[in-house]
Amino acid sequence: MTAILSNLQATRVAVAQAAQAAQRGDGEVHLLAVSKTFPAQAVREAYQAGQRAFGENYVQEALDKIDALRDLPLEWHFIGPIQSNKTRVIAENFSWVHGVDRLKIAERLSAQRPVHLPPLNICLQVNVSGEDSKSGVTPSEVEALAVQAAQLPNLKLRGLMAIPAPAADPAVQRLPFAQMRALLQQLNSRGLQLDTLSMGMSHDYTAAIAEGATIVRIGTAIFGVRAKAQV
Numbered sequence: 001m002t003a004i005l006s007n008l009q010a011t012r013v014a015v016a017q018a019a020q021a022a023q024r025g026d027g028e029v030h031l032l033a034v035s036k037t038f039p040a041q042a043v044r045e046a047y048q049a050g051q052r053a054f055g056e057n058y059v060q061e062a063l064d065k066i067d068a069l070r071d072l073p074l075e076w077h078f079i080g081p082i083q084s085n086k087t088r089v090i091a092e093n094f095s096w097v098h099g100v101d102r103l104k105i106a107e108r109l110s111a112q113r114p115v116h117l118p119p120l121n122i123c124l125q126v127n128v129s130g131e132d133s134k135s136g137v138t139p140s141e142v143e144a145l146a147v148q149a150a151q152l153p154n155l156k157l158r159g160l161m162a163i164p165a166p167a168a169d170p171a172v173q174r175l176p177f178a179q180m181r182a183l184l185q186q187l188n189s190r191g192l193q194l195d196t197l198s199m200g201m202s203h204d205y206t207a208a209i210a211e212g213a214t215i216v217r218i219g220t221a222i223f224g225v226r227a228k229a230q231v
């Protein structure tokens, strides 16, 4: 058995156990395999182990892999920071974009989404308390952005995404995830129909699932530790 196959199997079991512990059906939590910095061959191995959805952070690296893997029916998610001069290739090559945090980016993605493709699924990135990156709208800004993004014709606003600051204590990990769950509920109570909470990485996905994550984005636990120089 390859390392990727056994890591994937172990991760699936852990995700299902976390879902069960939270009294959620395991079909409610989707595993996004984050393949950034790993070669196309690693993605191919994960595909052979039954994985279909992959997350990438860097546009050029992702395009090379997408090209090398055209023979496989994969679903690509862009999860990195989005520069406005990259929106066209992102709109053309991905099914999902997780880190939208400005109306201008959403408008460009919608305008540049090819008409022969289904609407691009997007999540709005929220800078929940304690988040260490500067990306994301504040919780108080998210509703205005959601209302506008939901109206763009070639996008499908699916929900919210966050990358909280790392914490070792599971009880502390849960706080920003609980805040995300409440935000999603608030948006849905205002008439939006959002079904996605993209939150939880290798070190905190159990806490994220306990607070309602529907997509966990997991790299290290599946593919191994990334080279130090890279994020």
Ligand SMILES: *Cc1c(COP(=O)(O)O)cnc(C)c1O
Residues within 6 Å of the ligand: 034, 036, 057, 079, 080, 163, 201, 202, 203, 217, 218, 219, 220, 221, 231
């Ligand atoms: C790298 C990355 C991940 C995966 O992180 P791991 O700790 O390797 O599981 C998830 N989400 C985003 C946005 C990332 O950049």
